[in-house]
Amino acid sequence: MQMKAATYKALTNPLYFLATGFGSGLAPRAPGTVGSVMAVLLWLPLQTLPVLWYTVFVLACMLGGIWLCGHVARDMQVKDPASIVFDEFVGVWVSLFLLPAGWYWVLAGFALFRFFDILKPWPVNWLDERLAGGWGIMLDDVAAGLYSLAIIQALAYGLAQV
16 A cells, blocks of 8 residues: 555544554654654653553553554555554553653663664564564564563663662
8 A cells, every 4th residue: 555545544544543653653754763752752641550550551552453553454455564653652661661760761761662673683573574464563562662671670670779
């Protein structure tokens, strides 16, 4: 599907609008990064949720996002369209889970997520290549978010011990 058609659908179809991260995935350059910035902006109010509700919200978004991303990708007839960035939302939210206070942690979580999402170390690349449809679209970003989360938490713990 051409970008013009995807743009039209993103502006007229609620599923496309959500899958493209409220249109952020339609950026002409680096749509994954633009979608990740949007995810950080959406995270700002989410961070105030109690841990249980945050966890439930992110898990619900992940499970719903598997269907959403798969559905829209099938409709677009593209395996993993760059314009679909709802998976980046979930990956960023995983990365920023239980984040220590301070803007530098937000920046670190964002940067680490983008690093792992672009680099795709194992098993991120395996999930991206081997899982079909929405599963592959979503779970590689969740894995990148888990890598980022592990590093952030290890750094925060290490710095607290100093």
